[in-house]
Every structure is written in structure tokens, then in C-alpha cells.
Amino acid sequence: MAITVKRDVFKLAQVFTISRGSRTEAKVLTVRVERGGHVGFGECVPYARYGETLESVEAEIMSLPADVTREALTALLPAGAARNAVDCALWDLEAKAAGKRAWELAGLSAPGPEITAYTLSLAEPDAMEASAREHAHRPLLKIKLGTPDDMPRLEAVRRGAPNARIIVDANEGWSAEVYADLAPHLVRLGVALVEQPLPAGQDDALIGMVRPVPVCADESCHDRESLPKLKGKYDVVNIKLDKTGGLTEALALRDAALAEGYGIMVGCMVGSSLAMAPATLIAQGAVITDLDGPLLLAEDRDTPLVFDEKGVHPPSALLWG
DSSP states (O other): OEEEEEEEEEEEEEEEEETTEEEEEEEEEEEEEEETTEEEEEEEOOOGGGTOOHHHHHHHHHTSOTTOOHHHHHHHSOSSHHHHHHHHHHHHHHHHHHTSOHHHHTTOOOOOOBOOOEEEOOOOHHHHHHHHHHTTTSSEEEEEOOSTTHHHHHHHHHHHOTTSEEEEEOTTOOOHHHHHHHHHHHHHTTEEEEEOOSOGGGGGGGTTOOOSSOEEESTTOOSGGGGGGGTTTOSEEEEOHHHHTSHHHHHHHHHHHHHTTOEEEEOOOSOOHHHHTTHHHHTTTOSEEOOOGGGGBSOOOSSOOOEETTEEOOOOTTTOO
């Protein structure tokens, strides 16, 4: 089997800002695996928050033996972007070799569309209100917050989109005191969920805290090994394939989290339709689906995912799986 890695850049439709910084393009790694005349593809988005760079992740991928299998991959690479791209490429390869869809190989029911969140970039309140008004027709909006001046932004978004369901992502930007102060206002403004309000290393403060709005673990949850540390702190876990290290672990994490009573959110980094495609299998029946990466791009893969009033649709076989 041959493994190759290609760096791809996708321009964003507009500047995308969170509390950690801004970007104008999505830089991804595309993995291609070939065996027996069949070719599989996967994509990952290296994330600096987890100490990843394009160079480091590419080196991890190229360190793998040419005959690597999905079963062996977990022991060879840690959870993260590198393992994700290879794992998903191997799923795609196996599906093509078997003449079946990836969901069939995974023993899942045929997937359908899921309503996805649309993320509003962090900006000044007036700009966020204008953006919310532009996207008020969408049933679910996600707001990037995590600054000392979040309430005016949240109020502005609610004015702009009075009927949309809203979730908030603080990106580890709040303290326990800030969250406790904001919680009643989140309820008042109809916020459905708060994602990672506290830094991952400081989230013990959530133990015993009243959570009038469900709290979701993002940076605090990577794979099944994360679950014991979440007890008593979170109500929902955000499964991202770039954190779990691929679809294989994401499926296992979903099952384990559901068994322990957590709700499931399925999220993404800012990547192309190829990165979102495997995650649509995890998103089936999730409390929150947040696979809007392609909606933020000015350009995408040749066979992109379909987004319409029903949500994000599963991929065609031409794209993945």
C-alpha cells in the first residue's frame, strides 16, 4: 500500500475569528492511500492548540509503515489529526474495495441529513448583529465568544436572529466566576448549550456548579480516555475526528459517552467537505451537529457535501466512503 500526503489550502468566504485569533484560509492535509487498485482519501486539520503543525502532522503520517491497517493504527499514532486523516482514508479504501458504503462496514443504519449549526465569527456587536440578521433563516446558530465583553455580543445576535436556536462556544475563554455571572443571562436569551466555558486544565470548577444551560466538553474531551475526567462537569461531549484520531475511535467514543449518559455533539475544525464526510456518520441523532466547515469556505472539493434546508447530507461515494 502507498501512502501520500498533500497540503491543500482553501480560501475562506470571509475572515473567521475566535478568541484565539483570525484566519483567512483553511490549511489542511489530504492523505491518499492506494492498495489493490483502490484509492482512499482522508483529510485532517492540524491544530496549534494541541501542539500540531502541518509539518509535525505530515511527519507523523509519513512515519507509518506502508502496509498499515486500521486495526494497527491506534498503537502507532496517538489520537489527533495525523491518525484521523489516515484512519478515514483507510475507511474509504475499505469501502471501495468491498463495494459497500462505509456506514455498512461500520454496521450502521443508512445515514440521513442532520441540521447543522452555522458559526458566526467573533466581531464587534454591531457586526455580529448584522451577521445574525443575514443568517436568521438558519435554525441553529453558533456564536464564538470568550472575551470580557461577551454580553453585548450575545444580546446583539439575539436581536438579529430572534427565532434561531443559539449555542455558544467560549473556547476556554471564561473563568468560573464569569460563567456563573453569565448563566442567568444565557437562560434569558434562550441559549441551548455552552461549549467549553473554562480552560480544560481548570474545569474542576464546574463540579457541583449549577448548570442551567447544558455544558459541553470540547477541549476537555478527545477520546474514550477523556471520559473519566468529565464526570460531574459536563452534560454533553463534542466529538471531533481531528481530536479522536479518526472515525474508528469516534464511533467507540460515541457509544461509550452515550452509555455514561452524555449527550452527543459532533463538531469540526475549519476544513473541506472531505473532512466533514466521515463525521456525518457520527452526527446521526446527535443533540447538536456542528459540521459547517464547508459553509465557511469560498472553495471546496470537486464533489462537495450538500447543504440545504434539511441540513448537511451524507457524502456521495465520489467524495468519501
